[in-house]
Amino acid sequence: MQTDDDLSVIESIEQLDDPLDRLETIDLEVPSADPEEMLPKLSDEDPSQRMLAARVFCELEDPRSIPLLIQLLDDICPLVRVSAAYALGRNTSPEAISALIDSLERDWNGYVRKGIVWALGNGSDRSSIQPLTHALRTDISAVRLWAASSLAQIAKREYEDTIATMPPLIEGLRRDSVAAVRGNCAWAIGQLCRELPSNVVYATAIDALIEALVEDEDYSVKEDAKSALLRVGDTRGMQMIEDLELEGII
Structure with missing residues (x-):
């Protein structure tokens, strides 16, 4: 195809x-x-x-x-x-x-x-989650971009779907070759984190956003990760943003 x-x-x-x-x-x-x-x-x-x-x-x-x-x-x-x-x-x-x-x-x-x-x-x-996840991992960039957003729209309605959707979004944030797709994955992760309790999945998602904030080579992705962390209001994420701002890194 x-x-x-x-x-x-x-x-x-x-x-x-x-x-x-x-x-x-x-x-x-x-x-x-x-x-x-x-x-x-x-x-x-x-x-x-x-x-x-x-x-x-x-x-x-x-x-x-x-x-x-x-x-x-x-x-x-x-x-x-x-x-x-x-x-x-x-x-x-x-x-x-x-x-x-x-x-x-x-x-x-x-x-x-x-x-x-x-x-x-x-x-x-909910039946759309599996095909959207497949699209996020395998399709062209324009489709991957919107697959991330659509997954966030659907998965936030059910806890089990949020848990299942987070790994492919984190994978997209860390590995996708297109900055716009990584940025949309950051946005989607931020949306879903707001629905999660403070558990292992939540902590892993925050780790991925901090990692993108510090290590991604694209400025727009850094900004998307920063915005996601600010929306979530995670203490660890907020402290990292403050530290990087004081150092003049972001």
């Missing part, structure tokens, strides 16, 4: 923006937000109409759109598929989550998978 030539462009750090932003360059009239008008257009023969109708449901919630949007996850046009993925992040259901997970495993297009990962995070369904 990741060997497709089209993904070489997506892999660059400059391509981590929202795929829907790129659709603005298409010279098409943006439709109104009338669901009665837009629902039939989700099945229109013209892919541009399917795409624009799906984009309306990125902002509009209507349960009648869900089965049609699920069908569009198999559309031949990647722009339709990514729009449908984002729309299913707004119009979520157990059926939508299942369809999104299936599409994450098989869609060749990195932008589509990025949209799917965002939608799964917004859906906040």
